[in-house]
Every structure is written in C-alpha cells, then in structure tokens.
Amino acid sequence: MHEQWIADKMKDIEVSGIRKVFDLAAHLKDPVNLSIGQPHFPVPAPIKEAAKRAIDEDRNGYTVTQGIPELRAKILADVRKEHPGQPDRELLLTSGTSGGLVLALCCVLNPGDEVIIFDPYFVMYPHFITMAGGRSVIVDTYPDFRIDVAKVAAAITPRTKAIIVNSPANPTGVVYSRETLRDLALLARERKVLLMSDEVYRAFCYDGKFESPIEFNEDTLVFDGFSKAYGMTGLRLGFAHGPRRLIEEMIKLQQFSYVCAPSIVQHAGIAAWDYDTTEIVADYKRKRDRLVSSLSDCYELNSPSGAFYMFPKTPWGTGSDFVAEAIRNNLLIIPGKTFSRHDTHFRISYAVSDAMLDRGIEILRKLAKR
Numbered sequence: 407m408h409e410q411w412i413a414d415k416m417k418d419i420e421v422s423g424i425r426k427v428f429d430l431a432a433h434l435k436d437p438v439n440l441s442i443g444q445p446h447f448p449v450p451a452p453i454k455e456a457a458k459r460a461i462d463e464d465r466n467g468y469t470v471t472q473g474i475p476e477l478r479a480k481i482l483a484d485v486r487k488e489h490p491g492q493p494d495r496e497l498l499l500t501s502g503t504s505g506g507l508v509l510a511l512c513c514v515l516n517p518g519d520e521v522i523i524f525d526p527y528f529v530m531y532p533h534f535i536t537m538a539g540g541r542s543v544i545v546d547t548y549p550d551f552r553i554d555v556a557k558v559a560a561a562i563t564p565r566t567k568a569i570i571v572n573s574p575a576n577p578t579g580v581v582y583s584r585e586t587l588r589d590l591a592l593l594a595r596e597r598k599v600l601l602m603s604d605e606v607y608r609a610f611c612y613d614g615k616f617e618s619p620i621e622f623n624e625d626t627l628v629f630d631g632f633s634k635a636y637g638m639t640g641l642r643l644g645f646a647h648g649p650r651r652l653i654e655e656m657i658k659l660q661q662f663s664y665v666c667a668p669s670i671v672q673h674a675g676i677a678a679w680d681y682d683t684t685e686i687v688a689d690y691k692r693k694r695d696r697l698v699s700s701l702s703d704c705y706e707l708n709s710p711s712g713a714f715y716m717f718p719k720t721p722w723g724t725g726s727d728f729v730a731e732a733i734r735n736n737l738l739i740i741p742g743k744t745f746s747r748h749d750t751h752f753r754i755s756y757a758v759s760d761a762m763l764d765r766g767i768e769i770l771r772k773l774a775k776r
C-alpha cells in the first residue's frame with residue numbers, strides 16, 4: 407500500500423465526530439445515548455409490509471434511474487398542490503437525502519466554486535462540497551442561530567454558486583422564520599445563486615407550519631427523504647425536486663453512479679407517503695417540551711422548534727471538555743465543534759425513549775452543577 411494512492415482531498419475529510427462517539431458507545435455498559443440523529447421508533451408496520459411484499463413480488467431489480475413512476479407522481483402531485491404555478495418542477499428519487507445532495511453538488515460545482523453554508527451546519531455539507539470540487543464559505547449564526555441575510559449578501563462573490571439552507575436545522579433544531587426564508591430566496595434569485603433547501607426534517611415542526619423557500623423562488627432545489635419521518639434511516643430513500651434542467655443532469659449522473667434508489671424501498675415508499683405521522687410528531691414535540699422544561703433553568707438554550715435536536719451552550723469548559731465529562735458519566739452527546747468552527751456547545755438528540763430521555767436529563771442536570 408502506498409500513501410500516495412490516497413487522494414489529497416481525503417486529508418480534508420476527518421472521521422465524523424458522531425462516528426467517534428458512536429464507536430465509544432460500543433465500549434460503555436448501557437450508556438445513555440443522546441448522540442444519534444435517528445428516530446427511536448421502528449419502521450411502521452404498513453411500510454415494512456410493503457417492503458416485504460416488494461421482495462416477494464420480485465421487485466428486486468434495477469428501476470428506471472429517476473425512480474418508479476407511481477412514487478414520483480405521488481410526491482410530485484403533493485409538491486405541486488402545495489406550490490402551484492411551478493410546472494417546470496421535476497423530481498427524482500435518490501439514495502437517501504444525502505444521495506441527492508451529492509448528485510446536485512457534483513452537477514453544479516466547477517473546481518473552486520463556492521457554496522455558502524451556515525455555522526453550525528449539518529456535518530456532511532462541507533465534505534460533500536469538497537468532494538464535488540467546491541469550497542465552503544461559512545456564515546456564522548451564533549449566538550441565536552438565526553440567519554442574518556445581510557451577512558449572506560456580503561459573503562456572495564463572483565464564485566458563489568449555491569447556498570444550502572436547512573430548516574428545521576440539524577444540529578440546532580431551529581426553524582427559520584418565513585421572512586428569513588423569503589429574504590434568502592429573493593437574495594439568491596437576485597444574485598443568480600442556486601438555493602438548495604434541505605427539508606429532511608420537514609415533518610418535525612412543533613410551533614407552526616413548515617415553510618419552504620420554494621414559495622418565493624421557483625428555482626430552489628429541494629432535498630427531502632424518508633429517513634427521519636418514518637424511521638427508515640438504513641433503507642436509503644430520498645428525493646430531490648427542482649428546475650427540470652437541473653434534475654435532468656442529476657438523473658444523468660445517478661445513472662452512472664448510484665444507478666437508482668433501492669428498488670424495494672421505492673415500493674415501500676408508496677406506503678410511507680400515505681402513512682400518517684401525526685402521532686410520531688406529537689410524541690417528539692412532547693419530548694422536546696420535556697427537555698426544554700427540565701434543562702432551561704441550568705442551560706442556555708435556544709428553544710428548538712423543529713427536528714429532534716437541541717444545541718445548548720456548555721455551562722463550563724469547551725464543548726469537547728464538557729462532552730468528555732459527560733461520557734465519563736455514561737452519557738453520549740456530540741461536541742458542537744463536530745458541526746461548527748466553535749467549540750462552545752453540544753448537541754442532544756431526543757429521538758429516544760422517555761426512559762432514556764429521563765436518564766439523560768438527570769445526568770445533564772448533575773453535570774451543569776459541577
């Protein structure tokens with residue numbers, strides 16, 4: 407093995423801080439694990455049944471690259487109903503939301519092109535951008551994690567190709583206001599920058615209805631998926647919709663990379679799309695409320711309105727110091743620097759059972775008083 411076989415760009419890609427905590431969990435006895443961004447409930451029965459049926463009916467071969475027409479039509483009809491007057495919007499099914507993001511960035515970026523992302527950001531964004539040959543330009547959103555659109559305008563250069571916005575957001579749980587999304591969408595349109603909207607947590611909005619920037623900018627490219635709302639993280643199904651011309655390029659690239667989204671899961675996706683998630687979301691809202699009311703007297707937190715994360719400031723030490731101490735106390739959480747240039751916060755995922763959440767709250771309250 408020769409070290410020069412490894413591409414230079416891999417040096418910029420570190421093993422995810424989440425993976426590290428994940429690996430640590432394997433060595434702890436019965437840890438309180440609030441580190442994983444994955445729903446705690448099993449895939450609902452009708453979706454499992456549909457997947458099993460698809461296997462038994464021998465739907466195990468390649469599908470058309472863009473995805474099976476039944477599911478594409480179903481999703482696209484709902485998108486068109488929600489956002490009428492966008493006849494040019496097309497959709498493809500992808501291998502997870504991540505698969506869609508990779509395809510899009512590869513189709514859009516020339517070497518050295520810039521993509522604006524917001525700090526704290528979803529861990530994968532900078533790496534997807536590097537992989538696609540681009541450069542991340544980071545706009546800071548501390549301390550309240552709101553987007554200052556004037557800062558975004560100032561960060562745009564002649565090399566700016568895209569902006570990635572994620573609402574509800576991982577890791578903060580923040581849901582951006584309709585006004586912010588409107589101003590961002592209009593700025594992108596005015597400056598001829600592609601707005602990419604990662605809406606994978608769309609179902610998890612607790613304090614108001616979900617808003618998408620596509621209402622204000624019909625060229626917005628949307629990424630979404632089945633992982634979070636239906637607990638289907640390992641099944642790898644997502645979709646992207648946007649301007650037809652761009653989607654056609656993504657389909658072309660998918661043909662020569664992922665080929666298609668997993669076939670049986672596309673069939674299960676039809677059952678998932680019809681599945682009512684009201685109870686799931688109500689349960690997570692209750693967990694959010696429980697966490698906020700149990701921690702807000704001892705932690706500085708921006709009450710999260712969506713997703714299933716909270717991003718409190720550490721009451722003492724850096725994010726890394728605090729997380730190391732939490733792990734010594736059998737609690738797994740993620741240091742903020744995994745998602746950020748700052749090492750001042752930590753991420754809690756409350757996508758866990760109530761019993762696990764209560765154990766976590768007890769340890770967190772004890773740690774705050776240290």
Ligand code: PLP
Pocket residue numbers: 443501502503504505528572575576604606630631632633639643644
């Ligand atoms: N986007 C965000 C903001 C996420 O948090 C995640 C998963 O954690 C993804 C995309 C990837 O989702 P998928 O499992 O559909 O690839």
